[in-house]
Structure formats: structure tokens, C-alpha cells
Amino acid sequence: MPPSQTRGTFPVDPTKGNTAIAFPTQRKTFIKSSTFLLWGFVTAFFPRIFNTLLKFPSAINFLHFLIVPFAGVVAIFNTKTKDKQQIAISQALLIGLVALFTINVASALLNKAGVINIVLEFLLLGEPLIMLLGITSLAMSPKNIERFQKWLIISAFSNLILVYIQRYVLRYDLLRPISPWDLMQGVFYFTGAGHVVSASVSLTFAFYYFTTVKPRPLWLRIAVVFAALGQIIISDTKQIFLVFLIAAVIFVLLKMTDIVKAIQYILLFIIGGSALYWAAFNLAPNTELKYWTNNLDLVQDGLELKYSVFSIVHSYYHSSWNWLLGLGPGHTVGRLGGWMIRDYYDLLNPLGVSIHPLNKRIWEVVSANPLGDKSSLWSPLWGWAGIWGDLGFLGLGTYLYISFLAWRYFCVDDFSRYALLSVWVFGAVFSQMEEPGYMLFVMSLIGIRWHEHRCRDNKLS
Incomplete structure (x- = not known):
């Protein structure tokens, strides 16, 4: 077949060399991979709405576990990068991902965990990184980057706007007398900590929109920031601000070599935090924020509850290998063992899901403590503890390794580094690192920023 008729190439002018350009084939692969990745994101970001309001079966919450890995693998193995x-x-x-999966299997064999435990544990931890790797493997033009970015922005705006509709139009705050602000969950309605996840997405989006979407008017970008801060107040997710504040202080310290300037920045953060604290206390005085400020002596009790997880997990060790491999995937205080198996037991039981006695024990400890239902800030079920409890120090070290790779090579600007740093701080407070909607949103933004910088660098070179 002559070069001009080769499948997937443009005709070649003999006077200009004989190198075929495989652009149409690349474009076809991009459309398939990027569309699948977008669908994977959508099925992780919006399933609660479909399940709760549109009465879709609960299995829809697991659909992204099929789409994202498939789309990521297709994108990775069809990459044209040289x-x-x-x-x-x-x-x-x-x-690193293969090592994480291998440790999952080894831990499951040691602790007699089910096969479905292995699969779900690996996907909860690895799926966001598969998404990031899939996005960065695509050959994106500026137009394609804008298309992907548009869908992320639409999704984030949908979540933010829906929170205000739930509060001021649908009046979800009147549905129950106790903690009604917990119902301001945006697209994550209805889940136990949906208000925390929703606020996390909104504040991350606000930082992204303000710092990177420069073509939009300044007043609009400022309005988005204030809307996200307002969501923290009306949903009483004070923990979110604490997490982002801690992440901001760490971020500044990592960037600063001048100690005097570092101290100045820390003082600015303290002043900003005090201002937001005053606003929350005076504009919404009936939230739990007032309760905790009037009962600071309970903070120590809350921290004792939170870190009791270490002694509880250790009490179930039956082998020295547990130090390295943990108690098994889904057997301790991660998202899988803490919530998913319990909430989706009817769906997972026929698949052979295994349950560890610790799953029940940890909830007994939470229920018995007066602070157990006061705030998720004191919960002993949190990300880093869950990884260590399930997979031991080998699993924790492997996850830290692949997280470092993402930080070092894919976080190309301040927003990306701050967003990933916030994820790590969240892991010390909640189980946010295993929340698919939040994690896929963050990793997608990081991937898009990586492409935007690549396009800019290519123009300059």
C-alpha cells in the first residue's frame, strides 16, 4: 500500500520527505480515552444524586471502579509520548501501584481477607493515581485541555450551587432539629460525611478557580472564593478550614528559606483564621463552633479518642507479620472497613467480602465515648491510620512512595502542590484520601495543570 493510502496517516508529499504523520489515529485514541476518563470522573462525582434522588440502585456508586481503571489503562498503553x-x-x-496491589494480596492471605476486599482496597487507594497517570498520558491540545477543564468546572459549580439551593430554597436545615447543617451536602447528598466532602471539593475548586482561571473576571473569581467560605459556615464544616490552614502553613514553610518571612506568613494565616473564626462565630452562632470554643477542655478527650486507634489495632495482632502487612484490606479503620462494607453489605456479601472483629469494635468505642457523635474531627477512623491498619508499614510506605512521585513530578505549580498537601493533611483527620469523588476531582485538576504547563513550555521553546 502506498504511503498516501496508509491507514491512520495523512498523505505524504514526496518532495517533503517520507515521514507519515499519525495524527488521525492519535486523535481517535484521545477521544476514546479522554471520554472514558471523564465518564469515570462523573460516575464518581455524581452517583449519590442518582442513587438518592433518582432512585438508581446503590450499585451505581461502584461504577467508577470499572470505568476509571479501564480508561486509565487504555490511555497509558496507547500513549504516544517519546x-x-x-x-x-x-x-x-x-x-508503585503494582507493589501496592501485591501488598494487598499478601495482607489478605495473611489475614484471610476476601478477594473483593483486595480489589476495593486497591482501587480506593490507587484509582486516583490511575486517573492522574491516565490524564498525563494523553496527548492533549489546548482545545482538549479546555474541554476537560470545562467539565471539571461545571461539576464543581454544580456542587457549590446545589449547597445553597439545599439551604435557602429546599430548606434542608428544617428537616431535622439536630445538626441540620450536616444536610448541606451538594452533589454528595446523602452520605454520612457528605457535607465535609462537598465543602472540601468547593474550597479546593475555589483556590483553583481563583489562581489559575485568569481569563475569568476578578470579581467572579473572588465571588467563588467567598461562596466556598460561605459553604463552610452554613454546613458547619469548621474542620475543613483547619485542614486547609494547616496545609497552608506547611506549604509556606516548605517554600520559605527566609525565617523572618516565614514567620510573617504564619502571622498572616493566624490573622486570616481569626477573621474567619469571628465571622463564623458571629454570623452563625448556633453552629457547633460555639460549643467547642466554650468547651476547650474536651479537645484533649477528643484527641485521646482519635489516637486510641493505634492501641485498638495493635490489640488484634496475631503475628509479627502484622507490623509489616497489617490486619488485612478492609479490616480496620479505612473507608472500606469503616463504612463501605457496613453500608453496602447486601451488595458485597454475595461477592465474599470479609469482616474483621475490629470493624465492630471501633464503632463500639465511638458510640461509648460522649464525643463520638460530636464531631468527625475526633473520629478514630482516618486515612493514614486506615492504610497502616489494613496494610501495615509496607503498605503505608508504598503509598507514601507513590504519593511522593505524584508530588515530585506531576505537581508543577503552587496550586497542585497545595492541593495534594491538603489531601495528605486530610488523611490525618478524615478518610478523605479514600473518597473517590473528592480524590478524582483533585487528581484531575492536577493532571490538567500539568498539561497546561506542558503546552506553555512548548510554546516558549
């Missing part, structure tokens, strides 16, 4: 550094980085991240 950049040796990018290939090496992708290979290192893939090796």
Missing part, C-alpha cells in the same frame, strides 16, 4: 523522563516517571508510578 519523552524518556515522562516514560520513566510513569513506569515508576506503575511499579
Whole structure:
């Protein structure tokens, strides 16, 4: 077949060389991979709305576990990049993911966990990184980047606007007398900590929109920031501000080499935090914020409850191998063992899901403590503890390794680094690192920023 008729290539002018350009084939692969990745994100971001309001079966909450890995693998193995550094980085991240899966299997064998436990544990931890790797493997033009970015922005605006509709139009605050602000959950309605997840997404989006979407008017970008801060107040998710404040202080310290300037920035954060504290206390005085400020002596009791997880997990060790491999996927205080197995037991039981006695024990401890239902800030079920409890120090070390790779090679600007740093701080407070909607949103933004910087660098070179 002559070169001009080769499938997937443009005709070649003999006077200009004989190199075929495989652009149509690349475009076809991009459309398939990027569309699948977008569908994977949508099925992780919106399933609660479909399940709660539109009465879709609860299995829809698991659909993204099929779409995202498939789309990511297709994108990775169809990549056209010739950049040796990018290939090496992708290979290192893939090796890390394989190691994480291997540790899952080893931990399951040691602790007699079910096969479905292995699959779900790996996907809860690895799916966001598969999404990031899939996005960065695509050959995106500026138009395609804008298309992907548009869907992320639409999704974030949908969540933010829906919170205000729930509060001021649908009046969800009148549905129950106790903690009605917990119902301001946006697109994550209705889940136990949906208000926390929704506010986390909104504040992350606000920082992204303000710092990176420069073509939009300044007043609009400022309005988005204030709307996100307002959501924290009306949903009483004070923990979110604490997490982002801690992440901001750490971020500044990592960037600053001048101690005097570092102290100045910390003082600015303290002043800003005090201002938001005053606003929350005076504009919404009936929230739990007032309760905790009047009962500071309970903070120590709350911290004792939170960190009791270590002694509880250790009390179930039956082998020295548990230090390295934990008690098994889904057997301790991660999202799988803490909530998913309990909430979806009817769906997971036929698949052979295994339950550990610790799952019941940890909830007994929470229920018996007066602070157990006061705030998720004191919950002993949190991300880093869950990874360590389920997979031991080997699993924790492997997850830290692949997280570091994401930080080092894919976080190309301040927003991306701050967003990932916030995820890590969330892991010390909640189980946010295993919340698919939040994590896929953050990783998608980081992936898009990576592409935007690549396009800019290519224009300058």
C-alpha cells in the first residue's frame, strides 16, 4: 500500500520527505480515552444524586471502579509520548501501584481477607493515581485541555450551587432539629460525611478557580472564593478550614528559606483564621463552633479518642507479620472497613467480602465515648491510620512512595502542590484520601495543570 493510502496517516508529499504523520489515529485514541476518563470522573462525582434522588440502585456508586481503571489503562498503553523522563516517571508510578496491589494480596492471605476486599482496597487507594497517570498520558491540545477543564468546572459549580439551593430554597436545615447543617451536602447528598466532602471539593475548586482561571473576571473569581467560605459556615464544616490552614502553613514553610518571612506568613494565616473564626462565630452562632470554643477542655478527650486507634489495632495482632502487612484490606479503620462494607453489605456479601472483629469494635468505642457523635474531627477512623491498619508499614510506605512521585513530578505549580498537601493533611483527620469523588476531582485538576504547563513550555521553546 502506498504511503498516501496508509491507514491512520495523512498523505505524504514526496518532495517533503517520507515521514507519515499519525495524527488521525492519535486523535481517535484521545477521544476514546479522554471520554472514558471523564465518564469515570462523573460516575464518581455524581452517583449519590442518582442513587438518592433518582432512585438508581446503590450499585451505581461502584461504577467508577470499572470505568476509571479501564480508561486509565487504555490511555497509558496507547500513549504516544517519546519523552524518556515522562516514560520513566510513569513506569515508576506503575511499579508503585503494582507493589501496592501485591501488598494487598499478601495482607489478605495473611489475614484471610476476601478477594473483593483486595480489589476495593486497591482501587480506593490507587484509582486516583490511575486517573492522574491516565490524564498525563494523553496527548492533549489546548482545545482538549479546555474541554476537560470545562467539565471539571461545571461539576464543581454544580456542587457549590446545589449547597445553597439545599439551604435557602429546599430548606434542608428544617428537616431535622439536630445538626441540620450536616444536610448541606451538594452533589454528595446523602452520605454520612457528605457535607465535609462537598465543602472540601468547593474550597479546593475555589483556590483553583481563583489562581489559575485568569481569563475569568476578578470579581467572579473572588465571588467563588467567598461562596466556598460561605459553604463552610452554613454546613458547619469548621474542620475543613483547619485542614486547609494547616496545609497552608506547611506549604509556606516548605517554600520559605527566609525565617523572618516565614514567620510573617504564619502571622498572616493566624490573622486570616481569626477573621474567619469571628465571622463564623458571629454570623452563625448556633453552629457547633460555639460549643467547642466554650468547651476547650474536651479537645484533649477528643484527641485521646482519635489516637486510641493505634492501641485498638495493635490489640488484634496475631503475628509479627502484622507490623509489616497489617490486619488485612478492609479490616480496620479505612473507608472500606469503616463504612463501605457496613453500608453496602447486601451488595458485597454475595461477592465474599470479609469482616474483621475490629470493624465492630471501633464503632463500639465511638458510640461509648460522649464525643463520638460530636464531631468527625475526633473520629478514630482516618486515612493514614486506615492504610497502616489494613496494610501495615509496607503498605503505608508504598503509598507514601507513590504519593511522593505524584508530588515530585506531576505537581508543577503552587496550586497542585497545595492541593495534594491538603489531601495528605486530610488523611490525618478524615478518610478523605479514600473518597473517590473528592480524590478524582483533585487528581484531575492536577493532571490538567500539568498539561497546561506542558503546552506553555512548548510554546516558549
